[in-house]
Structure formats: structure tokens, C-alpha cells
Amino acid sequence: MSESPKSDFIREIIAADLASGKHPKIITRFPPEPNGYLHLGHARAICLNFGIAEENAASGARCHLRFDDTNPEKEETEYVESIKADVKWLGFEWGENLFFASDYFEFYYECAVHLIKNGLAYVDEQSAEQIKETRGNLTVPGTPSPHRERTVEENLALFSKMRAGGFEEGEAVLRAKIDMASPNIVLRDPVLYRVLKASHHNTGEAWCLYPMYDFAHPLEDAHEHVTHSLCTLEFEIHRPFYDWVIENCPVPAKPRQIEFSRLNFTYTIMSKRKLLTLVKEGHVSGWDDPRMPTLSGARRRGIPAIAIRKLCEKTGITKFQGVTDIAQLEFEIRDHLNTVAPRRMAVLDPLKLVIGNLPAGQSEDIELDNHPKDPAMGTRVVKLSREVWIEADDFMEVPEKKFYRLGPGRHVRLRGGYIVKCTGFEKDASGKITQVNCEYLPGTIGADAPEGVECRAAIHWVSAEHGVEAEVRLYDRLFTVEDPDAAEGGFVTVINPDSLKSIEAWVEPALLDVEPEWNCQFERLGYFVADRVDQQPGVKAVFNRTVGLRDSWAKK
């Protein structure tokens, strides 16, 4: 929260426009197409646009949430709702400024008529294939359409006919009349309108012709008096046409398009098409599967919104197409959760520890801090009994160097409780350790180890009698990205079959007290969030691992 973002040429432009008086009030917009769920990559655009509005709120700045729904074939209302929920979750407000590009259909139409009247647009009745062929290519200039020189009257009549349904799909389009030889292919008489006899989620059957993005977008921005239209790099090449539309249409404002680079993460694929495939083919439980790189998936995974915002703040805004290490985001998650997550004990791979000098059927109340550094988070009582579960790898028959936990004859502290001394262990026929025996040292709760006792570690534990069973889900990366050198050219992405591991674990009962929206830290195992969505009615609690702890022992 301390330092402001530095890498931000866009904020510099805006500050200059404000200072020079070019714009007394800044208006930005976040314009998703409702054809899928928002993902981590969208966070950058959201934080940028809404962030700028927040920072300039004193001068009346605002950010619009606008659904760019000009293509009736790909858009659904379900997505509108999820997008609103995700933007809110990130902590941003659009207030009254919720818009739909489809509400301006009449305006785009008027602008198109205006262009026609000025000889800047014409109805082309060539087929899509013909238009494609005559557009030329990267090195060959395009050739004019035979319909390019129609009269204004003829074009007006034809365009009216398009609106009236007099053309079938593909029979006619409206094109801007610019330059068929332009080195920028976007300028080679781009299509403005096409016939689409489709039902639109917002306007129903009212229209049978729909504007293209390149034509509609600048008009949407201008209509809303957007001052700075911030978009990603792939639209850079479209900017000359954006400006052409603004210059040649009767618009109430002159927005400026500025491009910035997308947010990409290592090991993370955010193509909407691929994510949609995962959902449709059932590889994941839905768009909000905790493994998904969607914002709703992140939410269920327990990733705090503030971590995503801080990540965006720190990675900044540039025009450089880079890939941010996902570890950067994981750091922000841990950094935040470390301060707010209550601590609880859990055992994922249980091994029975029998405390020989604690009578069976008897238990002892032990008070544990909910947080090592924050007394305000209070304490809880955990019951200790003769038999407790400990993590199997907290015991080694033959301890390695630098292993400080349990082994024959060694001491270890049961976290928050007594120091115990290992007195023996049992194995089954296969040589697997089935039980560890120990004795506790009275008087060691809250006290240092007695003279002569070496106790360098504290392990977590759950009373076998009092603990509850819960399902915990450990996640690995969803995709495996194979090295291009290994494959025959190009990266290959495959779904990681080990991306989800479900474990029956023992957890302390106080875990169930944790607020469902909160993360808690399982001592030494990482941060977990209770999953309400997947929880079966009845017995079990389900926890999703948000992110693991940094664990130098585990890495060895």
C-alpha cells in the first residue's frame, strides 16, 4: 500500500491532460465482451481503469463498466452476471455507470448513415470470399470493390434495405471508404456492418444488422464521453481506424485510445477459447473450479482480492510483452494471508503417536494462540489425549542430517503443548511405520526445554479422539507446458492429471469455527479456505489449498 506504481506511462499522460486542462474530468471504461468468465489477465485492465478513476475521484473521475455486446452469436447473460460479481469482488464500484454497447445500436446506425452521406461508406455486395481476396495481403495492396463508387443515394437505399431485412446473411456489408492500398490492412475499407439474423440477448429481434467492433468501439467510447480508452496491445494497429471513426462521425467527444500489454503468468493459460473447452469437456467442474485461472476460480481457491490488486500495482503498466512469474502472485497471497489467517492444526498423512504416560480416556485442554504475532486474534482450546495423529514425515527412523523432528530417543514439542520423548515405534510386515510411542515431559507447556534436553522443533498434531475428518484438496498447476525443444516445434500444453489431489485429513475441531470466507493457515501445510460450494450436506468439511508455505525442508 506504500509506494505508488512507477511503471505507468498511461497515468503520466492522464496527469498531463488534467494539468493542461485538456480534460477537466477523466472517464475510463472496462469493456468486456460477455462471452466468458473474467480471468487473472483481466485484473490488470480492471485495476488500471477503475484504479485511475479512484485516484482522480476528487476531480469527478469515473470508470464505466460497459458490456461490449455487439456480436449476438457469442454472448450470454450468465456471463454478464459473473463479470459484475468478479469486478465487485476485486473491490471496484461502477455505481450508476453500467452500460451495454447494444443500447447504442441506433447511434451507430446514425453514424453509418452520416458516413454514407459524406461519401465515406458504401454497401458492398461481394461475398466474404471476394472481399478477402481483393483485400490483398501483407505485401500486395488491395483492389477496389466494384461497388466502391456507388452514389450516396444508392448506398442509402441499400443500407436501409439491409436494416429492413432485405439482405440475407453474407449478401451485403457496409464498408468504410478509406484506402485499399494502405500498408495497414485495417484501413483497407474495413467492414462496418454485417447482416446477422440472430437474436440478441439484449435487443432481441430488433436488429438484423450488427456493427463490427472497430466501428462500434470508438463510438461507444465517444458516446459515453470516455476520455482515455485503454486497451491491450493487439489493438494498436487498429488505432488509426479508431481515430478515423472519431474524426468522421458526429460524436459528442473525442476519446483517445492507448494500448498496454496484457498480464501473462508462467504456467498459466488464459485463452478464453481454451478455458471454455476445459469447461465444456468436463475437465474441470466449471468456470469457477478452484484450479481455473478465472477470477471466480481464484475466489473459491481462497486467493484474496487484495493480493491480485497488489500484484497489478507492482507489475505496473508497460508496452512490453512479458510473462510474470506466478511466484510473484503467490508471494502477494502469502504476504497478505500471513497477517490475517488464523492458525489451525491439521494432519494430512496421519501417523499415530501414543503418549505412554497419559492415561487413556483422559484428556487435557491446551490453549493455543490463533496467531503467533497477533494477540488480538485470541486463543482457542485444543484437547490433547493419549493418542494423537502426527504427520508421517515428522518421524524418521534414521534421522537425516538437519532433520530436527522425531526419531528414536529424540525430543520434539507438540506445538503449543508438551515436549515429548520418543520411546519406540512399531512397524508392520512390510516395514511401514505404523505407530510411534513417546512420553511427555510434565511442566514443559509454555516453558523452555529442561537442561540437557535438545528440542529444536515443534510439530503439529490432532487428537485422535477429538479430531474431525475433513477433505482437503491440494492443487497443482492445471497445465503442463512442454518444452519446445522436446516436442517437434512449438509449445504443447496438456492438462496436468495431478492438478487436483483430494486427501482425507484429520483436523482440529476449531477449524470449523473459521469463518467460511476466511483463509486459515494449517500449521506448516499452507493456507486453506473452506469450500462451501463443494461441501456435501452432512459430515465433512472441504478445504481448498490456497497456496503452500515456503518450505525449505520440503524442497530437499
Added chain:
RNA sequence: AGCCCCUUGGUGUAAUGGUAACACUACGGAUUUUGAUUCCGUCUUUCCAGGUUCGAGUCCUGGGGGGGCUGCCA
């Protein structure tokens, strides 16, 4: 191939033409009733070649490398 954009450690970013720095990662060390946290430290950087300049990461020219554009998608 033509046009446009970009190029600073492993990663993301800083640096009025004036000592190349911050964060993450990795690796060490100290502290620790979480092998966490905290603290300290180490490794590694201006794509190349010319030019302008007292002085270039920054300006100029050329080259290399990366990305984008040939939808009636957005």
C-alpha cells in the same frame, strides 16, 4: 515479405543525458514453540555495432531478437 509496436539480472519493473536500482525467484546465514514469519547476506543486468556528447540504459543510424496485423470475432 510489407507495415506497426517492443527490447534493462532467471522474472516483472526503476533510473531530469550524470554512481544501473527495487521487488520476486534461487542460494547461504541468524532468530524461531509453524523448517512459516522476521532479519542479514550472496549470485546475476542495460541485445549488438557504429555515431552525437566531457559523459549514453536514455538521443541518432544500422542490424539482431520478440510480438501484432491478411474475420462479415472482440
